[in-house]
Amino acid sequence: MADTQTAPQPEQAPAPPAASTSDAPVNGDADMADAAPQSAAAELPEGATEVLYVNNLNEKIHLPIMKQSLKVLFREYGNVLGVTAHSNVRMRGQAFVTLDSKEAAAKAVREVQKFPLYGRAMQLAFARTESDALVKKRHPDDMDEHLKTRAERKKVSRRENPLRRKRLAQKAAAKQAAETGQAPTLAAAAPRRIVQMPDEYLPPNKILFVQNLPDDTTKESLEALFHPYPNLLEVRTIPGRRNIAFVEFIDEHSSGVARDALHNSRFSGTTGAATGEEGLKIKVTFAKKG
Structure with missing residues (x-):
């Protein structure tokens, strides 16, 4: 995931949700909160990372404006190291936001979950992989290996993309038809692979x-x-x-x-x-x- 550059501030940036004043822990009901020490507020949910996966974003908003709006929104919780979003079909309506600490990210998940941004209620979860910005901050010596791994992961994803396979099959059929003088025939289309959202998201x-x-x-x-x-x-x-x-x-x-x-x-x-x-x-x- 590449780090993003600062985009122009939108004319009407959405106001972030009001910061929570509760010191209750994330996991537990009111009775548990009363019995817990004040330090329990700092406990992190399992799987918490500094990188947030945000989806259900309004796809009609221009990408630079959406990135800047996310940066303005999440800097209420900590230093925003990077915002990554892409315009390709597979990644539309999604973004990754990197904060400077797991505590900041956990608080953002609690308070921003379902917050309406440009008319769409955002869905937040912790990302499972590190962003470029996070690697650069925590272990910059591993940056080359991180970029290499990311590029390989993207290559595999593209290779398995059913739309790409369909286009290649069409080109092969057209080439064969040109060589034989026969009308192109395509093999039976492979069953469409249904991409399901992980249960955690x-x-x-x-x-x-x-x-x-x-x-x-x-x-x-x-x-x-x-x-x-x-x-x-x-x-x-x-x-x-x-x-x-x-x-x-x-x-x-x-x-x-x-x-x-x-x-x-x-x-x-x-x-x-x-x-x-x-x-x-x-x-x-x-x-x-x-």
Whole structure:
């Protein structure tokens, strides 16, 4: 990901959301926050990085204006090291924002999630790879290797792009037709590859999808696991599929609290409790809408 240059300030830059005054930790409900020490506010969610993946951006906004707007918005949380966005079809409506610390990025995720920018509610998640700006700051000696790896990753992505394969097949068919004097014939088109958004990036939903549950999991043990989190409505197990379940809350905020607290925690299906060492690591994500 290449670092971006500063674009002209838009005439009406969107105002950032009001900074939170709460010292409560990210993962936990009100009761947990009251019992936690003040330093718990600094705890980071699992997988937190300095690089934010932002999607559902308004594609009609000119790219330089969108980059500058993101820079203005996120510098309320820390020093913005870089904003990366591209106009190609695969990356439209998406951007990567690099902040100077994981704490700043975590606070931005909490407060900017679903913030409407140019009429579109942004979706935020932590990126899984380092940006150019972050590598340059943290370990500049590895920059050459980082650029080489990124270029190779991009090369593989382009090579596997179904649109590129289709164009190459059309060119090959046209060349063969010119050589033989016959009308071009194309091989049957390969099934279209459906690119699905990773579960961790799915938009908020009041219903959670729980996976990788132990074989001895019961509805009662799941209710015991999710009961400490406020506004729980219902736990729904699937007949014949003990390793998955759906958990519904009153609203998306409540389900988000439970998801952040329990995702990748170890769970004992017998006792219905999150454990420190024993049990499987369960996967808790927002369910897909529609």
